[in-house]
Amino acid sequence: MIETRNLVKRFGPFTAVAGVSFKVERGEVLGFLGPNGAGKSTTMKMITGFLTPTEGTAIVCGHDVTSDALAVKEKVGYLPEGAPAYPDMTPAGFLRFIAEVRGIPAEKRKARIDEVAAMVHLEGVMHQSIETLSKGYKRRVGLAQAVLHDPDVLIMDEPTDGLDPNQKHEVRALIQSMAARKAIILSTHILEEVDAVCTRAIVINRGSIVADGTPDQLRSRSRYYNAVAITIAAVSQPGAVRDEIARLPGVDEVEDAGSASGRASFTVIPKRGRTVVEEVSRHARAKGWAVDELRVEGGRLDEVFRTITAGGGGGAR
Amino acid sequence: MSRTLAIFKRELGGYFATPVAYVFIVIFLFVTGVFTFQLGNFFDRGQADLRPFFDFHPWLYLFLIPAISMRLWAEERKQGTIELLMTLPVPMAAAVTGKFLAAWAFAGVALALTFPIWITVNVLGDPDNGVILASYVGSLLMAGGFLAVGSCVSALTKNQVIAFVVTVVLCFGLLISGYPPVMGFFSAWAPQAVLDAVAGFSFLTHFDAISRGVIDLRDLVFFGSLIAVFLFANAVVIEQKKA
Numbered sequence: 001m002i003e004t005r006n007l008v009k010r011f012g013p014f015t016a017v018a019g020v021s022f023k024v025e026r027g028e029v030l031g032f033l034g035p036n037g038a039g040k041s042t043t044m045k046m047i048t049g050f051l052t053p054t055e056g057t058a059i060v061c062g063h064d065v066t067s068d069a070l071a072v073k074e075k076v077g078y079l080p081e082g083a084p085a086y087p088d089m090t091p092a093g094f095l096r097f098i099a100e101v102r103g104i105p106a107e108k109r110k111a112r113i114d115e116v117a118a119m120v121h122l123e124g125v126m127h128q129s130i131e132t133l134s135k136g137y138k139r140r141v142g143l144a145q146a147v148l149h150d151p152d153v154l155i156m157d158e159p160t161d162g163l164d165p166n167q168k169h170e171v172r173a174l175i176q177s178m179a180a181r182k183a184i185i186l187s188t189h190i191l192e193e194v195d196a197v198c199t200r201a202i203v204i205n206r207g208s209i210v211a212d213g214t215p216d217q218l219r220s221r222s223r224y225y226n227a228v229a230i231t232i233a234a235v236s237q238p239g240a241v242r243d244e245i246a247r248l249p250g251v252d253e254v255e256d257a258g259s260a261s262g263r264a265s266f267t268v269i270p271k272r273g274r275t276v277v278e279e280v281s282r283h284a285r286a287k288g289w290a291v292d293e294l295r296v297e298g299g300r301l302d303e304v305f306r307t308i309t310a311g312g313g314g315g316a317r
Numbered sequence: 318m319s320r321t322l323a324i325f326k327r328e329l330g331g332y333f334a335t336p337v338a339y340v341f342i343v344i345f346l347f348v349t350g351v352f353t354f355q356l357g358n359f360f361d362r363g364q365a366d367l368r369p370f371f372d373f374h375p376w377l378y379l380f381l382i383p384a385i386s387m388r389l390w391a392e393e394r395k396q397g398t399i400e401l402l403m404t405l406p407v408p409m410a411a412a413v414t415g416k417f418l419a420a421w422a423f424a425g426v427a428l429a430l431t432f433p434i435w436i437t438v439n440v441l442g443d444p445d446n447g448v449i450l451a452s453y454v455g456s457l458l459m460a461g462g463f464l465a466v467g468s469c470v471s472a473l474t475k476n477q478v479i480a481f482v483v484t485v486v487l488c489f490g491l492l493i494s495g496y497p498p499v500m501g502f503f504s505a506w507a508p509q510a511v512l513d514a515v516a517g518f519s520f521l522t523h524f525d526a527i528s529r530g531v532i533d534l535r536d537l538v539f540f541g542s543l544i545a546v547f548l549f550a551n552a553v554v555i556e557q558k559k560a
Contacts, residue, residue, distance in 0.1 A: 048404045050559060073406040080404070084397035086327070088334040100323035101405045129334075145401070 006056035018207035031198035077151035083142025087131035219299030324415025365442025383484035386467025394475035448530035455527030465547035495519030
């Protein structure tokens with residue numbers, strides 16, 4: 001439902017987005033990851049028709065954004081970064097305005113506004129001016145605005161930025177509840193969010209896609225994927241134990257994960273594409289070590305993120 | 318059309334959502350009163366017309382109209398709502414005209430609230446109400462011209478103060494373009510055709526013509542095309558400056 005074809009955006013000599021192509025289908029929740037200034041927002045602004053691409057185009061529900069931006073805007077619900085809204089208006093007035101502009105028939109307007117307000121829990125503040133609302137409520141007003149016309153495509157720039165953990169949870173639950181019926185793109189730099197809501201993640205760095213896959217696929221790129229965390233009690237010489245594990249055939253490296261006073265904790269990193277948990281546990285049993293904990297790690301998204309975007313950052317948003 | 322209307326309603330409501338509208342209207346009425354009665358010698362002239370009232374309008378508008386127009390786009394930019402507005406399914410022309418018409422309607426409301434002075438002059442004497450009506454039309458057209466300039470300038474910046482000052486300066490230039498300082502600047506080197514063209518841009522000349530009671534097609538075309546040109550420039554500026 002969303003397709004970008006070699007999207008490029010240059011601001012003078014600076015290239016913010018350097019040829020981004022991907023597709024998002026109904027039912028998918030695509031997480032946009034990347035350091036600040038990587039080009040996430042700029043890409044979204046091009047898909048939503050706010051910025052004109054320097055090259056390439058985006059097709060949303062069959063409409064080309066460079067030739068028929070108005071049709072695209074009708075199909076898309078968009079939450080810009082920071083959830084801007086008119087501060088003098090009340091949420092009720094603001095949503096009524098959006099409903100009018102979106103062409104929701106007058107007789108359905110009130111019912112739809114009430115429905116969406118209930119969905120994002122705005123009921124208590126509908127008649128209070130937006131400038132007096134807390135950040136969490138402002139964000140909800142922005143969300144309500146984006147989903148008011150029940151769009152097929154939903155694009156959200158950092159929807160949970162600056163919210164408290166409860167609010168984040170609510171917003172994520174809301175996104176999940178809509179996920180099956182829509183194609184959703186959201187940008188974030190909170191990695192746990194990718195696990196919580198996204199079916200797929202794209203990592204952008206310096207304007208280009210550097211990784212594209214499900215959260216699990218991304219995680220498998222981590223050196224910690226299938227690593228074994230082991231804690232052994234009553235160890236007199238942690239160094240010797242560590243060397244011993246490191247000599248096992250499947251092991252690439254052993255990291256010290258905080259050994260102290262007779263306890264040794266290591267992270268055993270396997271050679272690429274291998275699993276070592278069996279090997280390690282067999283060896284521990286053979287040696288009669290008092291194993292307190294033995295756990296297989298699923299890989300660390302933050303580590304993957306850092307590895308593939310290292311040296312990035314900087315630049316304009 | 319319904320979208321222009323939605324933008325128009327929101328914008329006009331925006332003036333009244335804050336004290337801006339009320340402060341503006343009160344000051345407008347107060348100052349028109351002071352000018353008419355103190356400086357214009359409304360009573361001493363002993364004539365039943367609104368000449369002293371309308372004569373001050375260009376100068377009053379010079380400072381008050383930019384105060385209405387300065388927020389039109391600068392505020393959107395400042396609040397970031399321009400990104401919201403420009404990603405709603407609203408054609409650029411609808412957004413620009415909707416906002417402009419709201420500001421113009423607001424100026425119209427302020428102008429209409431000067432009606433007591435019209436009643437006064439009708440009670441005191443027997444004025445030519447046709448001339449007065451023409452003057453009101455001329456005044457409203459002039460306000461529209463100022464507003465179009467102001468709206469365009471407002472789109473250039475996110476700072477309302479800059480928008481205000483630049484609009485005042487530009488409007489001042491348009492106001493007196495047929496008069497000595499401006500003409501002196503051009504007459505030294507420019508050919509007569511250019512001089513005529515510059516003089517033709519003077520708001521004062523066109524407003525004077527209308528407020529004498531003659532609504533000439535040329536004056537209507539002047540204000541109409543001035544508004545159209547600046548609104549078009551307004552749309553171009555927004556398109557260019559979104560990034």
